[in-house]
Amino acid sequence: xxxxxxxxxxxxxxxxxxxxxxxxxxxxxxxxxxxxxxxxxxxxxxxxxxxxxxxxxxxxxxxxxxxxxxxxxxxxxxxxxxxxxxxxxxxxxxxxxxxxxxxxxxxxxxxxxxxxxxxxxxxxxxxxxxxxxxxxxxxxxxxxxxxxxxxxxxxxxxxxxxxxxxxxxxxxxxxxxxxxxxxxxxxxxxxxxxxxxxxxxxxxxxxxxxxxxxxxxxxxxxxxxxxxxxxxxxxxxxxxxxxxxxxxxxxxxxxxxxxxxxxxxxxxxxxxxxxxxxxxxxxxxxxxxxxxxxxxxxxxxxxxxxxxxxxxxxxxxxxxxxxxxxxxxxxxxxxxxxxxxxxxxxxxxxxxxxxxxxxxxxxxxxxxxxxxxxxxxxxxxxxx
Numbered sequence: 168x169x170x171x172x173x174x175x176x177x178x179x180x181x182x183x184x185x186x187x188x189x190x191x192x193x194x195x196x197x198x199x200x201x202x203x204x205x206x207x208x209x210x211x212x213x214x215x216x217x218x219x220x221x222x223x224x225x226x227x228x229x230x231x232x233x234x235x236x237x238x239x240x241x242x243x244x245x246x247x248x249x250x251x252x253x254x255x256x257x258x259x260x261x262x263x264x265x266x267x268x269x270x271x272x273x274x275x276x277x278x279x280x281x282x283x284x285x286x287x288x289x290x291x292x293x294x295x296x297x298x299x300x301x302x303x304x305x306x307x308x309x310x311x312x313x314x315x316x317x318x319x320x321x322x323x324x325x326x327x328x329x330x331x332x333x334x335x336x337x338x339x340x341x342x343x344x345x346x347x348x349x350x351x352x353x354x355x356x357x358x359x360x361x362x363x364x365x366x367x368x369x370x371x372x373x374x375x376x377x378x379x380x381x382x383x384x385x386x387x388x389x390x391x392x393x394x395x396x397x398x399x400x401x402x403x404x405x406x407x408x409x410x411x412x413x414x415x416x417x418x419x420x421x422x423x424x425x426x427x428x429x430x431x432x433x434x435x436x437x438x439x440x441x442x443x444x445x446x447x448x449x450x451x452x453x454x455x456x457x458x459x460x461x462x463x464x465x466x467x468x469x470x471x472x473x474x475x476x477x478x479x480x481x482x483x484x485x486x487x488x489x490x491x492x493x494x495x496x497x498x499x500x501x502x503x504x505x506x507x508x509x510x511x512x513x514x515x516x517x518x519x520x521x522x523x524x525x526x527x528x529x530x531x532x533x534x535x536x537x538x539x540x541x542x543x544x545x546x547x548x549x550x551x
Contacts, residue, residue: 500525
């Protein structure tokens with residue numbers, strides 16, 4: 168039966184979503200990538216599927232941290248159907264899966280609104296129950312799988328088997344050297360699209376999923392002396408799923424969006440923001456485990472205008488300065504955030520850690536400092 172939900176404004180939600188179910192990364196070496204996310208991101212491996220289970224094309228590791236779930240997929244032979252994705256894009260996000268209450272209704276609405284089908288609704292079944300799934304195309308080679316696992320009790324999907332952690336962090340946790348979780352959830356996923364395509368994809372999410380335009384950043388808000396971009400944020404009615412969408416803007420030099428599009432080979436997911444309730448502990452643990460973060464000059468923290476604008480926050484400014492954590496305040500509260508360097512050799516996918524205290528924003532006051540930090544890295548790579 169079709170489920171129609173009301174949004175906070177009382178309007179009918181034509182495409183209700185429960186949240187991001189998982190992010191699927193296609194990578195060149197799944198075993199090594201799973202080890203990296205276990206070590207540097209503190210994630211726990213909970214399930215696996217590969218040749219040992221009769222799936223001859225891929226090795227797949229499912230890692231979790233709170234409600235966040237990453238599926239790390241690597242081809243085990245050159246003729247695997249998605250092996251070419253890694254050749255074209257390098258390691259990247261292929262599937263931003265959405266948990267929905269009714270796969271068939273969501274799929275029908277999406278296609279009636281102009282979405283392109285990747286796979287029709289079908290059941291996946293084993294001894295643990297049934298999962299209903301379907302998939303539609305998004306920007307570039309990215310897809311959205313619609314998934315209903317309400318009738319399933321297995322570790323992830325049929326065919327996957329439960330497995331233990333890749334890295335045993337219990338001694339470090341018990342010794343107080345690491346938090347139990349480095350992050351608790353996916354906050355938002357940012358997509359980069361070609362020049363002139365941002366509004367097209369904003370309209371797509373509005374038409375196909377009923378998402379609304381939550382925020383937009385243009386002009387001086389999102390530019391430096393050398394490069395610029397434009398960004399709009401679409402979100403579902405509950406604000407559980409948020410997708411900022413970026414496109415490059417005309418500027419003196421190559422922007423971070425231009426660099427991404429060039430090295431990724433087209434549109435794709437640029438970065439994932441993960442929510443943490445203790446960004447200081449998370450950054451300390453991740454940095455100690457080998458994760459590299461963008462640098463912020465001391466002058467950012469010494470600026471009296473910053474200190475006047477942000478007011479009182481939970482951590483002393485000196486502690487934020489030591490860790491290079493950015494801070495921003497808006498009418499709803501404040502947030503703390505920091506960005507990793509790209510997590511693969513191509514300058515494409517990176518991560519953001521964000522700790523929210525009322526703020527629903529995206530760190531608008533930090534855009535200039537962030538982009539200048541990215542530009543310093545671009546210049547080192549010879550890509551500015």
